[in-house]
Amino acid sequence: MEQVMNVAEYAGGIIEALKSSEEYRNYHSLLKKVMQNPEVYDRINAFRKKSLLMSLNEDEEFDREFDEEMGKILSNRTIAEFLRSERSLCQMVRQINYAVVEAADLDVSFLS
DSSP: OHHHHHHHHHHHHHHHHHHTSHHHHHHHHHHHHHHTSHHHHHHHHHHHHHHHHHHHOOOHHHHHHHHHHHHHHHTSHHHHHHHHHHHHHHHHHHHHHHHHHHHHTOOOGGGO
């Protein structure tokens, strides 16, 4: 049981480091900013949803429409800055996840 407590303590340290990172602070600062404008926030969420769908879809027409919309949405400096910030934070979280999965030697070959 002591090992589980140690893992939980280490996880708490990782969470604390994540929350004190510049990426985390930037993301949440920008999130508050974009949430103050419901129209912008709705536009970002629609874009995020389409981005996820695009990554799961292989439709060329969908890709073209997405590329056009991406150009429009990224022309807004606040939105572009928020999305870059979100991506940086997600990359940090992904690195943590990969490190843990690799260290745990989990069989994730089914994901390939």
